[in-house]
Amino acid sequence: MLILKDVVKTFKGFTLRVDYLEIPDGRYVVVLGPSGSGKTTLLRLIAGLERPDGGSVVLDGRDVTNLPVWERDVGIVFQSYALYPHLTVFDNIAMPLKNKRLPKPEIRRRVEEIAVVLNIADQLHKYPHQLSGGQQQRVAIARALVKEPKVLLLDEPLSNLDARLRLEVRGFLKELQRRLHATVLHVTHDQEEAMALGDLLVVINNGRIEQVGPPDELYARPKSLFVFQFLGLSNLVPAKLVGLGEGLVGFRPEDVALGEGDHRAKVLREEYLGPYKLYELDFNGVRIKARAPPTAAFREGDVVQFSIDVKKALRF
Amino acid sequence: MRDKQILFLALPALIYLFALTVYPIADNALLSLYERTYEGAFKWVGLGNYLWLFQKDPYGPLIIGNTILYSVATPAISVALAVPIALALRRLGGRWLLPLMVPAFIPPVTAAMAWYLMLNPLYGLGYYLMKAGLMGTNPISSVWTVVLVDVWRSLPTAVLVIYSGLRAIPKAVEEAALADGLAGPRKFIAVDLPLASPQILTAFILTALTGFFTFDPIYIGTAQVGPRILDNLAYYSYEAFSAGEFGYSAALIVVMTAIGTGLSLAYMKAFSARSFVKLPAPVWMPRREAPKALHYAVLALDLAFVFLPLGWLLLMSLKPPGEIIQIPPSVLPSRLDLTNYVQALGGGLPYFLMSIYISAINSAVTILLAAMAAYQMRVHGLGGGKLVAYILYLMSTPTLVYIVPLYLVVRGLNILNTLWALVLTYPIMTLPYGIWILYNYYSSFDRRTEEAALADGMSRLKAFAKVVIPLSRSGMGVAGLYAFLFSWGALIFPLAFTYTPYNLADPLRFSGAQTFSIYIGELMSPVAMSYGGVAATGILSAIPPLIYLTAVRRNLEKIWGAG
Numbered sequence: 113m114l115i116l117k118d119v120v121k122t123f124k125g126f127t128l129r130v131d132y133l134e135i136p137d138g139r140y141v142v143v144l145g146p147s148g149s150g151k152t153t154l155l156r157l158i159a160g161l162e163r164p165d166g167g168s169v170v171l172d173g174r175d176v177t178n179l180p181v182w183e184r185d186v187g188i189v190f191q192s193y194a195l196y197p198h199l200t201v202f203d204n205i206a207m208p209l210k211n212k213r214l215p216k217p218e219i220r221r222r223v224e225e226i227a228v229v230l231n232i233a234d235q236l237h238k239y240p241h242q243l244s245g246g247q248q249q250r251v252a253i254a255r256a257l258v259k260e261p262k263v264l265l266l267d268e269p270l271s272n273l274d275a276r277l278r279l280e281v282r283g284f285l286k287e288l289q290r291r292l293h294a295t296v297l298h299v300t301h302d303q304e305e306a307m308a309l310g311d312l313l314v315v316i317n318n319g320r321i322e323q324v325g326p327p328d329e330l331y332a333r334p335k336s337l338f339v340f341q342f343l344g345l346s347n348l349v350p351a352k353l354v355g356l357g358e359g360l361v362g363f364r365p366e367d368v369a370l371g372e373g374d375h376r377a378k379v380l381r382e383e384y385l386g387p388y389k390l391y392e393l394d395f396n397g398v399r400i401k402a403r404a405p406p407t408a409a410f411r412e413g414d415v416v417q418f419s420i421d422v423k424k425a426l427r428f
Numbered sequence: 429m430r431d432k433q434i435l436f437l438a439l440p441a442l443i444y445l446f447a448l449t450v451y452p453i454a455d456n457a458l459l460s461l462y463e464r465t466y467e468g469a470f471k472w473v474g475l476g477n478y479l480w481l482f483q484k485d486p487y488g489p490l491i492i493g494n495t496i497l498y499s500v501a502t503p504a505i506s507v508a509l510a511v512p513i514a515l516a517l518r519r520l521g522g523r524w525l526l527p528l529m530v531p532a533f534i535p536p537v538t539a540a541m542a543w544y545l546m547l548n549p550l551y552g553l554g555y556y557l558m559k560a561g562l563m564g565t566n567p568i569s570s571v572w573t574v575v576l577v578d579v580w581r582s583l584p585t586a587v588l589v590i591y592s593g594l595r596a597i598p599k600a601v602e603e604a605a606l607a608d609g610l611a612g613p614r615k616f617i618a619v620d621l622p623l624a625s626p627q628i629l630t631a632f633i634l635t636a637l638t639g640f641f642t643f644d645p646i647y648i649g650t651a652q653v654g655p656r657i658l659d660n661l662a663y664y665s666y667e668a669f670s671a672g673e674f675g676y677s678a679a680l681i682v683v684m685t686a687i688g689t690g691l692s693l694a695y696m697k698a699f700s701a702r703s704f705v706k707l708p709a710p711v712w713m714p715r716r717e718a719p720k721a722l723h724y725a726v727l728a729l730d731l732a733f734v735f736l737p738l739g740w741l742l743l744m745s746l747k748p749p750g751e752i753i754q755i756p757p758s759v760l761p762s763r764l765d766l767t768n769y770v771q772a773l774g775g776g777l778p779y780f781l782m783s784i785y786i787s788a789i790n791s792a793v794t795i796l797l798a799a800m801a802a803y804q805m806r807v808h809g810l811g812g813g814k815l816v817a818y819i820l821y822l823m824s825t826p827t828l829v830y831i832v833p834l835y836l837v838v839r840g841l842n843i844l845n846t847l848w849a850l851v852l853t854y855p856i857m858t859l860p861y862g863i864w865i866l867y868n869y870y871s872s873f874d875r876r877t878e879e880a881a882l883a884d885g886m887s888r889l890k891a892f893a894k895v896v897i898p899l900s901r902s903g904m905g906v907a908g909l910y911a912f913l914f915s916w917g918a919l920i921f922p923l924a925f926t927y928t929p930y931n932l933a934d935p936l937r938f939s940g941a942q943t944f945s946i947y948i949g950e951l952m953s954p955v956a957m958s959y960g961g962v963a964a965t966g967i968l969s970a971i972p973p974l975i976y977l978t979a980v981r982r983n984l985e986k987i988w989g990a991g
Binding site for chain 2: 159188192193196198210211255
């Protein structure tokens with residue numbers, strides 16, 4: 113188990129503060145936040161690439177706060193893969209083991225083993241520039257996993273791949289994690305990717321952790337406006353408009369039923385998205401989104417009646 | 429070519445380069461098969477000149493031995509010193525690069541002269557070195573002094589190239605190395621050195637070229653100790669040329685060109701190659717980072733190496749004439765005395781004027797022609813890779829190659845010993861370099877700017893003049909710096925094409941065209957014995973390039989990647 117306690121890191125005009133964060137073993141944990149939120153800094157603090165100004169990082173009961181990177185039992189996969197261009201795939205993967213002074217036959221055995229797991233066993237003699245982007249990433253993952261780390265850190269692992277490959281690698285990563293029962297910490301700014309992959313989500317904003325929990329919990333019961341708006345599509349209207357008193361009320365497009373109800377809005381725009389349609393409406397001067405079946409036939413300019421599922425509405 | 433105007437813009441530079449390089453290189457090869465008789469006629473001797481060099485010339489072994497020493501020792505020492513300096517720069521920040529680069533901006537004659545004055549065992553620091561037993565032989569007559577001056581001159585280039593190689597290592601790879609247990613010296617061997625190996629090889633070849641073609645330190649040294657002690661192929665071929673033995677000189681130059689071409693090809697290969705040397709990750713090496721103090725010490729030593737001869741030169745130039753030669757030599761002047769400067773400016777005025785004229789004219793010509801050609805080469809792909817390769821080749825060939833055929837041309841045009849001889853020949857030194865700098869500069873130039881100008885109804889010529897040129901100022905500033913530097917410090921062309929100082933009695937004829945680099949050589953001879961004057965001349969000669977350097981510092985740092 114990885115625990116961060118009272119960790120503080122200050123850069124020019126930016127502070128990351130983590131009062132308490134627990135990463136349980138064997139889970140796929142995704143750290144999600146917009147750019148500049150401090151999510152990469154969090155990963156680098158765990159990796160040991162940055163030292164915190166205060167607080168401690170504890171891995172399986174061992175305080176690793178001031179240990180060098182290579183003594184921490186963490187594997188890191190860099191966004192750009194960061195393979196050694198002058199070494200073969202085999203030597204790239206073998207590098208961490210060589211520096212642990214393991215005997216040669218054991219190095220060979222472990223490299224070949226992990227290469228099979230990552231499906232690159234036939235690439236071991238090649239150089240990184242001879243591989244495709246996806247293969248390079250597998251080499252980077254193999255290099256991180258070969259030392260059997262307690263935590264695998266993935267820094268935006270899907271951002272360098274094209275859209276089609278991204279879905280494929282997404283599935284591969286999750287299956288790999290399940291197969292090895294590894295503890296994975298995956299950093300991303302893509303909320304869809306985060307919800308698809310994470311057993312546990314850590315949403316971070318402005319250097320503070322907003323909420324930690326399983327994706328469905330964060331989606332249905334966000335503790336803050338930020339989490340509500342960052343995960344999925346959202347509507348936010350003054351509570352008075354829907355007769356719920358003071359303040360603001362938030363609800364998801366799928367909680368809006370078009371066709372009948374107490375409220376009226378004008379259709380501004382229709383988006384056909386295959387399995388469903390998304391409507392943009394003018395509701396007393398506030399723009400809201402509503403989801404409807406693909407067969408819905410409202411026209412731009414129509415005034416439609418609608419209702420909101422009040423049980424699922426959130427107050428802010 | 430879709431557009432004639434593209435070719436038209438590049439044409440002046442290309443016609444000039446082909447006419448003044450291809451013809452002399454070919455003619456030189458032809459001349460090497462002839463011998464000039466006492467009557468001045470050329471007699472066919474076949475390979476006689478070559479056989480003479482390798483079999484009969486009593487100086488042959490000495491010349492060849494010295495040449496090999498200069499071209500092996502210079503790069504070996506420069507690169508060995510440059511690696512720790514580049515590491516210190518990476519750790520402590522690129523702002524230290526500018527002072528370390530100073531030797532590359534001092535005229536080569538001045539650099540050589542400063543070292544010879546300082547090491548002199550009679551009136552220089554050499555006296556104390558000899559007395560303390562740190563130096564066994566007289567440094568003035570030692571070939572190692574030539575190597576020392578070459579290392580001083582070429583070290584900045586080696587540092588710059590290797591430093592840029594170290595900086596090009598991605599940050600993520602360095603961090604991945606940390607994760608894999610590589611740090612400190614162990615990481616240096618396993619990651620830094622292999623990944624910077626193409627740049628280290630490039631630095632080796634560039635400094636080897638400096639050592640192979642070295643001329644100025646031998647010119648200055650020979651003025652002090654006499655001929656046939658320090659000579660290499662380059663200097664010896666110049667001596668043969670000035671003795672009128674054009675055929676033999678041409679043969680020596682052909683030998684040099686052949687070796688130089690080999691080095692240039694190796695340079696081009698190293699420049700474009702992306703293959704790395706592989707080194708084992710030595711697990712016994714320590715992982716502790718070298719302490720910062722060590723890096724500071726390396727930097728301090730290099731700064732001392734850079735500024736010691738210049739400091740000595742400055743002190744010497746300010747001494748009253750009576751204190752220049754005394755035993756033991758004084759280090760500090762008893763009072764600041766400007767007599768040396770009065771003497772330097774008095775006797776040196778015609779030389780300085782001529783150097784200023786030719787440097788100004790040639791810099792302007794080079795910048796303009798180079799920009800016109802480089803833009804079309806880069807943006808419109810004019811000439812393709814072959815033309816770029818030829819430009820690179822010219823950059824790494826010595827100007828010596830051209831002197832014999834061009835001497836005959838200049839004499840035929842009746843402009844020998846005039847400013848016009850220099851104006852005609854100087855761009856050979858500076859144009860390839862200018863084109864290369866601007867060619868790289870234009871790689872990041874947005875060609876749509878020109879296309880927008882064309883869409884607005886301008887012709888290509890007008891678009892170039894009104895849009896491209898104004899946007900090229902920083903690149904042209906740097907190209908101009910190097911053009912000025914080469915023109916200002918030139919020695920071989922003025923030695924070959926001039927023989928009297930600028931005639932101030934009839935200034936508008938611009939005849940008599942010796943430059944200050946020749947003046948320094950004349951003052952260095954033991955006959956002139958004017959060491960205070962020469963020191964002052966040296967200081968004066970270093971000022972214009974250093975002013976120019978400070979002026980375009982920002983743009984240079986952009987190109988160096990230091991800022």
